[in-house]
Amino acid sequence: MGFIDTARGILGEAHVLTGPDASGYGRDFMGKYVAAPLCVLRPGSTAEVSTLLAAANDSRTPIVPISGNTGLSGGTYAEGAAMLSLARMNQIRDIREDARIAIVEAGVVLSVLHEAVQAKGLNFPLTFGARGSAMIGGALSTNAGGSNVLRYGNARALCLGLEVVLASGEVVDLMSELHKDNSGYDLRDLMIGAEGTLGVITAAVLKLVPLPRAYATAMVAVPALGDALGLLNRLQEATGGMVEAFEFMPGSYIDAHLAHFPDARPPFDARHDINLMIEIGATAPRDTTPGPDGRVPLASHLEAVLEEELAAGRVLDAVIAQNQAQRAEMWARREATAEVSLARAPQINNDIAVPLDKVETFLERMRQILPTVDPGADDTCVAHLGDGNIHYIVYPSSDEAALQDRLMERVEDVVAELGGSFSAEHGIGLTKLPSMRRRKNAAALRAMQAIKAALDPNGIMNPGKTLP
Amino acid sequence: MGFIDTARGILGEAHVLTGPDASGYGRDFMGKYVAAPLCVLRPGSTAEVSTLLAAANDSRTPIVPISGNTGLSGGTYAEGAAMLSLARMNQIRDIREDARIAIVEAGVVLSVLHEAVQAKGLNFPLTFGARGSAMIGGALSTNAGGSNVLRYGNARALCLGLEVVLASGEVVDLMSELHKDNSGYDLRDLMIGAEGTLGVITAAVLKLVPLPRAYATAMVAVPALGDALGLLNRLQEATGGMVEAFEFMPGSYIDAHLAHFPDARPPFDARHDINLMIEIGATAPRDTTPGPDGRVPLASHLEAVLEEELAAGRVLDAVIAQNQAQRAEMWARREATAEVSLARAPQINNDIAVPLDKVETFLERMRQILPTVDPGADDTCVAHLGDGNIHYIVYPSSDEAALQDRLMERVEDVVAELGGSFSAEHGIGLTKLPSMRRRKNAAALRAMQAIKAALDPNGIMNPGKTLP
Structure with missing residues (x-):
């Protein structure tokens, strides 16, 4: 049979x-x-x-x-x-408010979980553009990131427990609700980000956090990316670590966004090279209770820091959202990335990470190198700047495969020189296999292959992915 | 040779x-x-x-x-x-303030690192009683926890990158400084907590956090442990997640502490069963700038919540430290655990974790069960309550091995019924091997053994530890 x-x-x-x-x-x-x-x-x-x-x-x-x-x-x-x-395994088995956990099956859609926990005043803070379709199982298997990693961590950091079925059919029950559990090797984190090559994630225990009662959201233009990291650190200190999103969009992305959406408005009156979208979220009544003017104190905290930085010349312009519609407009601009960047072809989309203080260096070096490899090439990016994660997009002058390979290799060269990674949050899959072969530490690759052979000796689990 | x-x-x-x-x-x-x-x-x-x-x-x-x-x-x-x-490999190679990382060798003593980064206004928040001797390599190999896990996570959560030497002598270079790095299996987390059975950790990249500019520290008595979890959640909301420590000491521990240290003072005028030590830390000037009375706003936040809870009958008594000496007294009481509990023998020290909302249930069940197994037995505990981590100490009536085994097994039974773990933060080593054999999910154990055989085929790395 x-x-x-x-x-x-x-x-x-x-x-x-x-x-x-x-x-x-x-x-x-x-x-x-x-x-x-x-x-x-x-x-x-x-x-x-x-x-x-x-x-x-x-x-x-x-x-x-x-x-x-x-x-x-x-x-x-x-x-x-x-x-x-996993689509049929879509039950939210339990939401325990006091313990701040949700127990879910792998097929639960991210936005469905968001709605269920937000109704209880809590949040599952993993979020990204595809949240209306993406499911927990895939998000964990990819160790997905997104826009709130800065404050809450990636999928890995939000997972307390896991149920995984191995190639043999054995069910590994790691459905711990515990914040501390040192009982042997960390199989949970081994399975998270393994892209289904070591087993199938079927259920998870997820961490929930208090839903912010108020947000303050702003577009900020700064003279240089180095100023942006200083601004992030000052905001974190001033607010006690409430920065939820700290996103970078260069002038070239703003231009492309305006060209793609004729009804869209520019973020500032003048065009700037370094545009940041910053969001701060708070739960504490002292930050979130509106004053006589209807404004929440949180917005004043953000304003105070921005005013200091403006006075010091480290901020060029700033606009704070005055209502939910203005906030939504800021997010829509940021979350249109996929649509805006996919509208132009051919393109090479590099999901890379560098140390926080090396983002500027990376972009400067690419600006010098790109014309030497392909004089007709152009680039843009958006970045989760607070994580050092750049979605760096190159538009080569032709779709010639050899040229695109050369461009990818040069991007990888610069990333490697800066101690970065060729893969930040989108995973390896098939697309990044050449990079894994070329760039990953050889001893680490051998160890991964030994683990793969030990847990899936017949190689049936998602063959040909992740490991060269 | x-x-x-x-x-x-x-x-x-x-x-x-x-x-x-x-x-x-x-x-x-x-x-x-x-x-x-x-x-x-x-x-x-x-x-x-x-x-x-x-x-x-x-x-x-x-x-x-x-x-x-x-x-x-x-x-x-x-x-x-x-x-x-690893003692000679004790160099702090670099502290990068803007990027908030420290690059260290495995032999760096925890308190030496604390002093070095605190001098720069930053903190490495992993801390516990033995910090003056414990080294980074061991802390990572054990995935150590301690008193600040609630806010900052355990050793695993504070480690960005790792260098590990495998049994073969191969050096696996995972010295990433990155906050996002999805490039294959998570070997870093596999090595953290593996207790040296998969390789030797030789260096690490560690996350630093802003050093709080002010602390508010209190002893609080509550009627029941259920009230304590509610108090924790309210404090987290009121402060926006600034709770650094939330520690539980039962009346029996306070009694033993007073008996052991004749000069020590009781935390309250009256004796209470449920004593909490709570600490909140803040970096933001609006919380930490002293007012005209010399007090920092942070202390008022804590006071406001405690007053509401007192009025509602969910807090019985509360004392806020008025100066550094009073704060130090509170910490000394908590950190004397090892000395106080080791003073009495025989004893069985169970380092267990249960879901946050099950700590009370665990202690109640043990109160019923203990006399049925050993009528002469007595118990006490201290707990990192915000993590569900209980150091549950049983003083059996005799040092008969069979009796002690029976007691340990009953503790494990109750822990298992509540979805807990027989090992929270001290590791398995030799002591917990019987518990691993009896209690760990069998498929998980087989997977761990397969990984051990794949990475250390000759079994030279810390043989006989961690895995049965």
Whole structure:
């Protein structure tokens, strides 16, 4: 009996898709990777995942897990493989307010969880543009980041416990709610960010935080990126670490945004090279109780720091959102990145990280190097500046593969010289495999390969991804 | 040529100790484990560690890493093994203030690092009683916790990058300074908490935080532990997450403390069952600039919350430290735990964690169960209550091993029923091996053993520890 028949025996006919029913799953979010999967499995429980993986392991059938299909690195490319969709495992099992945890299945959509916990005055602060489709399982498997990492950490930092099914079908129960649990090797963090190559994440215990009662959001122009890091540090001290977002958009991105959205307004009267979007969030009544003028004290804290910096010449211009509509406009400008940057082709999208104090150096070096490799090339970026994470986009003069490879290698060279990483928050998948081969510490790669062989000896879990 | 001669060839005579010179290393902090090591190796560089491990691997010589020798679980027991001391690798290589990182070698003593970064207005917030001897390498290998985990996380959360030498001698360079770095499996977190069984940590990149400019510290008595969790959540909201320590001491601990230190003063005029030590720290001038009365606003925030809770009957008594001497007295009471509890024998020290909202349930169940197992037994505890971490100490009526095993098993039963862990922050070492065997998820144990075999095929790294 073939694997598809075995799977039908486990899940029933309705939950094993083949042919045209399966083909939609074979196309990734960006339309960059298109594959013909063997079939799509839609289990409804951890027990079913376990039985399916044991059967796949016996028959050496490759398994590619998929949840919201919003990955940016081709991590769910599944030519000839059985795709395992977590979409039916979408229960929020429990929200415990006093303990500030949510217990969820892997198929819970991020924005669904946001709404459920916000109704209780709490927040699950992992957020990014694709939150309306992205699911917890994929977010953990990618160790997703986004715009609030600065304050709350990435997916890894927000996960207390995990349930994972290994290639053998064994269920590793690490569903700890504990803030301290030193009982052997940290399998949880090993599975987070492993992109489904070591097992399938089926459930998680997530940390919740108090939902800010008020936000202060501003667009700020500064003379140089070095001033931006100083501003971040002063804001963190002045507010006691309340900075939720500290995002950088160069003038070139603002230009492209205005060109793409004819109704959009520029952030300032004058054009600036270094534009920051800053958001501060507070829970404490002393910061969030509106005064006689209707303004919250939080906004005054932000204003006071910005005024000092303006006076010192370290800030050129600043606009604080006066209402929710103005705040939404600031966020919309920032979150339009994918749409704005994808509108122009060909392009090379580098999701890189450098030390916090090296972002300026990176961009300066690229400005010098780019014309030497491709005189017709152009670049732009947006950056989670508070994390040193730059989405650095190069528009080469042609779609010649060799030219694009040369450009990527030069970006990697500069990143490596600065002690950075060629992959910050989008994962390796297929897209970054050449970079892993070229750039990752060789001893680390050998150790990863040894771990992969130990936990998935038949190599059925998301084969060909993450590790060269 | 034997291993000792090989090691002398690598390090020179002076740095390979044997016989009486080595025997001091064979005795652990508590005097519970005493062993005769083969020798003690004192390398001065990562390259020397690498060469030593390669030689040990070739000759199948067991290696037991040791740094400050302050472990509480027998993790450095080294009968017949070569102990590898990190003490000479004690350089603080760099402190980068704007990027808020310190780059250190494994042998840096925790309190030495504290002083170095505090001189620059920053803090490395990992702290516990043994900070004057404990070293970074051991703190990371144990994933140490302590009193500030609530706000800043444990050792794992404070480590950005790591350098590890594997059994083969290969140097895995993960010395990332990055806040986001998704490039393959999370080897850093795998090595943190592995207690030297997967490799030797030789250096680390650590996160620094702004040093609070002011603290508000209080002793608070509440009617029940349930009220304590509510108080913690209200304080976090009122201050915006500034609670640094939230420690619980039962009346029985206060009694024992007073008996042990005749000059000590009780925290309150009346005796209370539920005593909390709470500390809040702030960096923002609006919280830390003294008013006309010389008091900092931070103290008023704490006072305001405590007054509301007093009025509502959820707090029975409260004393806020009025000066540094009173603050020091509160900390001294809390940090005397080891001395106070070790003064009475026999004892069973359980370092356990339960969900935040289950601490009260755990202690109530033990109060019922203890007399049924050993009518003459007595208990006490101190707890990092904000982390659900209880140092639960049982004084059995005799030192009969079978009785002590039964008591430990019953503690573990209750912990397991509540979804807790038998090991919170002290590690497994030798002491908790029976608990690992009995209690850890079997599939997780098998996965750990597979990883151990993959990375240390000859089993030379700290053999017999952590994994049954």
